[in-house]
Amino acid sequence: MGREVLEKNISTLPGDRRKKTLTVFGELTIAKCHPFSEAVNGFQISPRMQQLMACCGELDSYEKSNEVVKEMLQLEVSDTQIYRVTDFYGKAVAATVNDEPVLSHVKPDEVTYVEADGSMILTWEEGWSEVKVGRIFKSSDCLHAEGKPG
Numbered sequence: 001m002g003r004e005v006l007e008k009n010i011s012t013l014p015g016d017r018r019k020k021t022l023t024v025f026g027e028l029t030i031a032k033c034h035p036f037s038e039a040v041n042g043f044q045i046s047p048r049m050q051q052l053m054a055c056c057g058e059l060d061s062y063e064k065s066n067e068v069v070k071e072m073l074q075l076e077v078s079d080t081q082i083y084r085v086t087d088f089y090g091k092a093v094a095a096t097v098n099d100e101p102v103l104s105h106v107k108p109d110e111v112t113y114v115e116a117d118g119s120m121i122l123t124w125e126e127g128w129s130e131v132k133v134g135r136i137f138k139s140s141d142c143l144h145a146e147g148k149p150g
Helices: 002-010 047-057 062-073 079-097
Strands: 018-023 026-031 112-123 127-138
Touching (some): 018 047, 062 079
Antiparallel strands (some): 112 127
């Protein structure tokens, strides 16, 4: 029902001038001349659907993500398409995630903590790869619950 109403309100479809776009309502066919027919980030997928696919893509595996999308929206989306969207957004945010760290000044009498950890993850490109993560924070950054030691 929602799909037909949306298609009807978007535009009248001329004979062979149609384009299919994947949305949370399913696959819609709209006129190529309509602004909604333009690809967003290179995908014929609505921005909201891309957001949901990327969110599901970072859960467990792309195959499981496919099952989550099907369960939530009753839509068949291939795990490859979820990978492409998730990979696109991962590369897009990589520049900002890897910017210089923002560190505030530490007072001379303040305690500074350093935590480090490592793990092995299975990647598509390199097989098993070691990943290291570290965190530096000041004692003033810690939240203290009332009535709890520490």
